[in-house]
Amino acid sequence: MSVARQEISGNVLTPQGFIRGKLTVVDGRVSGIEGQPISEGQARVSGEPLILPGFIDLHVHGGGGFDTMEGGNAVAEIARVHARHGTTSMLATTMTAPMADISRAMAALADAVRTHRRGGAHVMGVHLEGPYINPGALGAQPDFARPASVAEVKALHELAPIRLITMAPELPGNLDLIAPLRAAGFHVQIGHTAGTYEDGVAALQRGATGFTHLFNAMSKFHHREPGIAGAALAHAEFAEIIPDLLHVHPGAIRAALRAIPCLYCVTDSTAAAGMPDGDYNLGSHRVTKCLGGVRLADGTLAGSTLTMDQALRNLVGMGLSLDDASRRVATNAADFLGLADRGRLFVGGRADIVVLDAALHLTQVIVEGDPIDLTDV
Known part of the structure; x- marks a missing residue:
């Protein structure tokens, strides 16, 4: 069973581009994406987590x-x-x-x-x-x-x-x-x-x-x-x-x-x-x-x-x-x-998410709201 509510802060890649702010997950779905649009260049150099679709x-x-x-x-x-x-x-x-x-x-x-x-x-x-x-x-x-x-x-x-x-x-x-x-x-x-x-x-x-x-x-x-x-x-x-x-x-x-x-x-x-x-x-x-x-x-x-x-x-x-x-x-x-519910981050979509550091190495993986244990990677 997925975690009921999670918030992930960083630079979120949406279909419209990057947003600096936070992504909220409720019951395995993306329930909100809030923040300010930024360029990819800004997202990459900010040092903040990069939040992408799984x-x-x-x-x-x-x-x-x-x-x-x-x-x-x-x-x-x-x-x-x-x-x-x-x-x-x-x-x-x-x-x-x-x-x-x-x-x-x-x-x-x-x-x-x-x-x-x-x-x-x-x-x-x-x-x-x-x-x-x-x-x-x-x-x-x-x-x-x-x-x-x-x-x-x-x-x-x-x-x-x-x-x-x-x-x-x-x-x-x-x-x-x-x-x-x-x-x-x-x-x-x-x-x-x-x-x-x-x-x-x-x-x-x-x-x-x-x-x-x-x-x-x-x-x-x-x-x-x-x-x-x-x-x-x-x-x-x-x-x-x-x-x-x-x-x-x-x-x-x-x-x-x-x-x-x-x-x-x-x-x-x-x-x-x-x-x-x-x-x-x-x-x-x-x-x-x-x-x-x-x-x-x-x-x-x-x-x-x-x-x-x-x-x-x-x-x-x-x-x-x-x-x-x-x-x-x-x-x-x-x-x-033909899968409209995944492959992109949007409100209502599946909470399939990867979070990466500036070097593009994984720090978090979430499958339909469930965090994956990365300790053995």
């Missing part, structure tokens, strides 16, 4: 040594780890696997999705990353790609609520499934694909709404063969990107920022996030964390160790304003899923 991560495989495919209490532990890094809402993301394994994982995810546990991020649902992907563009996904069907997706959805599906549009039948999946309420992203530019455009025309970890595990941009990456740069309103500065060069991130209005950040984090170097599970794969990255034995990048607070710092370090960086780690992801 981060939203739509692509989370693990953290703290736990993997979403494990079942049991794994997702609750993952949500706890990521909350301590500022993520207040997230999608638990599955791996490509035999359908029996996906079904078992989905059944285990249901409790975490339907019953929010205090101390962790709100698990809004599932991002089904595969198995409806191209076996020639697996990236770090295990080789269990399979044909898609609306009936199969709906059966999985009965086990745990699916919010987002990654698909390769060039596979036989997949393009024709996008419209019925959208009509059934699922968001569809283009990813793990060897498709052409034309395949990407056709998928958007059928109702696909985004791209999974832009530039990674998709056909590359070439000026005579633009590929799926070119379709995203030319036509996308939304796409996710991993800003760990390892998966995507800062120059490519800048290109995407110029081209895609609502580009948003994800971690694609694995069990290795928040853990020391060593070996960890990623679905049925064994991966190794070393030198800040996570890789398969052959050197292929296999998810990340990124957390959303570091994503924010990376963006600001690249030269983005704090306001713009906040949109990339919170607001745009909320808008992508």
Whole structure:
């Protein structure tokens, strides 16, 4: 149960800009924002706390040594780890696997999705990353790609609520499934694909709404063969990107920022996030964390160790304003899923809040009015 009333003083980032004053929380909602408008420059140099909307991560495989495919209490532990890094809402993301394994994982995810546990991020649902992907563009996904069907997706959805599906549009039948999946309420992203530019455009025309970890595990941009990456740069309103500065060069991130209005950040984090170097599970794969990255034995990048607070710092370090960086780690992801109650701080909205110091390190995290214990971060 959330704390009945809280007041947080500092520089509050609202949709209209920064306000120097205080934010009040009552019963898990923002009940008031009072103060005087100030510039971002003034907010950054004042030394007062910076109060931003909580981060939203739509692509989370693990953290703290736990993997979403494990079942049991794994997702609750993952949500706890990521909350301590500022993520207040997230999608638990599955791996490509035999359908029996996906079904078992989905059944285990249901409790975490339907019953929010205090101390962790709100698990809004599932991002089904595969198995409806191209076996020639697996990236770090295990080789269990399979044909898609609306009936199969709906059966999985009965086990745990699916919010987002990654698909390769060039596979036989997949393009024709996008419209019925959208009509059934699922968001569809283009990813793990060897498709052409034309395949990407056709998928958007059928109702696909985004791209999974832009530039990674998709056909590359070439000026005579633009590929799926070119379709995203030319036509996308939304796409996710991993800003760990390892998966995507800062120059490519800048290109995407110029081209895609609502580009948003994800971690694609694995069990290795928040853990020391060593070996960890990623679905049925064994991966190794070393030198800040996570890789398969052959050197292929296999998810990340990124957390959303570091994503924010990376963006600001690249030269983005704090306001713009906040949109990339919170607001745009909320808008992508059509969530009007979070991703921004306003009276009546969810009290999902992060408080940072001048160096952009977390000092407080609040999930729907509940303070998160940061003592072990």
